Amino acid sequence: MKLGTSARQRRTDTGHRVPGKVTTAAVLGTVLEWYDFAIYGAMAAVIGRLFFPADNPTVSLLVALASYAVGFVCRPLGAIFLGRLGDRAGRRSMLALTMVIVGVSSLLIGLLPTYASVGLLAPALLVALRMIQGLAVGAEWTGGATYLLEHARTGRRGLFSGIVQASTVTGFLLGTGIATVIVRVIPEQTVDAWGWRVPFLVGGVVAAIGLFVRLKLDESPAYREFGEGVRSNQQSTNDVPAADDDEWRTPTRRNWLLVLGIVFGVTLYGYTATSFPAFLTAVGALPLADALTTNVVALLIEVPLIIAAGALSDRVGRKKLMMGAMALFALGTYPVFALVASGTIAGALLGQVVFVVLFATVSGPMAAMFIELFPTRVRSTAFSSSYNIGVAVFGGTAPFVNTFLATSTGVDVAPAFYLTFGALISLAFLSRVRDRHDQELR
DSSP, X not given: OOOOHHHHHHHHHHTSSOOHHHHHHHHHHHHXXXXXXXXXXXXXXXXXXXXXXXXXXXXXXXXXXHHHHHHHHTHHHHHHHHHHHHHHTOHHHHHHHHHHHHHHXXXXXXXXXXXXXXXXXXXXXXXXXXXXXXXXXXXXXXXXXXXXXXXXXXXXXXXXXXXXXXXXXXXXXXXXXXXXXXXXHSOHHHIXXXXXXXXXXXXXXXXHHHHHHHTTOOOXXXXXXXXXXXXXXXXXXTOOOHHHHHHHHHHHHHHHHHHHHHXXXXXXXXXXXXXXXXXXXXXXXXXXHHHHHHHHHHHHHHHHHHHHHHHHHHHHOHHHHHHHHHHHHHHHHHHHHHHHTTSSHHHHHHHHHHHHHHHHHHHTTHHHHHHHTSOGGXXXXXXXXXXXXXXXXIITTHHHHHHHHHHHHSOTTHHHHHHHHHHHXXXXXXXXXXXXXXXXXX
């Protein structure tokens, strides 16, 4: 189905200025989503002691990080189911549902009994809630990005891509910041007793606010135009013309695979950046408070850089920026990890700052590039499924694999080789992408 001239003009007009409530609603859920994952990762050592007790603290940490990865197992399922909901029922309905699931799961985790109280039931409930949360997370960031960028006009999508991607780091920053305050201000015994629960309970409150905002949204202009075009041809979204199928089937499948391949390296670096506190405590032997503090500083630097990189991609293209950053990652990951694992606060901070500068450059344009690869009628499903399968397989396991490689081999910088391989894979797939930063959404 092709949009008429009037439909394209309406998109340009309505997308000239994205309403503030649209931006707020799109990013708020993403902030909450990654806030929850951040506090879980930042408090992994505490959660390991309380829910997965073992004689060896490293074993407890690894099991806690493995339960962190379990939440990613359900992401592809959630991406497919909720992504199809976004294409069939609309972006707004899907975003409201993901907000409810993420918020309720966070609240219940904060109320869970520990292993000392109910034994094996405690870790079983924790893992179950992480899996339920993973279902919603499978469509939250991609759904919010799709909704927001479908409001933006050509020449501005990169900017809003940077904003929605920066919201993920903002969520990590808030979660890590709150965890840092808790472990610095509250004695360890009090943290174990009830302090660890506070961030999760706060997440439940934020979700209620986010749901209220999202229920007041209208559909995105691109999705409305698609529906108008279908109705004008007296067809439903389930009955697309055969010619339209022929036009989009092959490139959509090809682009689906391209996104999956690009996500391999990108997600390794993204989840490594936000799980550095666990790595620093287990490998760099830094106190948890110092590890969290250096991570917070690096994340603060990263947020504005992501937005700037997204905006820059509107001028120079997504592909050039992303390939340049991944090439530098391939060359510089080893020395960066040598700094991070140095055991000093200065080395840990410097290594993380270099790391996030490069990651901001590759992640700022990312949402816009991926969204521009798919047509409106399948955008939610295709984007969510391709992105989240890659994240589930590679991103969710990154903290565990990094810590395992370093502790099992005795080589502190062992994770650098794994990440460098990921960077090379992403570079190969990025080279096959056709940049559409200066074209209308289809």
